[in-house]
Amino acid sequence: MKVDKKSWQEGYEAGLRQQEAEPENTEVLSWHAGFLEGQAEVETKIKTHREQLRRKKP
Incomplete structure (x- = not known):
């Protein structure tokens, strides 16, 4: 399967949001x-x- 870079990038940014x-x-x-x-x-x-926050708690 060939990945369309523009479509992939749009999907990636939507996933981040x-x-x-x-x-x-x-x-x-x-x-x-x-x-x-x-x-x-x-x-x-x-x-x-979350892991960093747990480590900071006494």
Whole structure:
């Protein structure tokens, strides 16, 4: 499968914003792949932040 970079980037940015509205004129599979990557990035940052907060508590 060839990934459409523009569609992937749009999906990735939507995933970072946690907005699931797929725009018109995008390659669907590329957009969703980017979206999932963006969501994973956000969840990793949230998990890391929570772990850091737990370590700071006495």
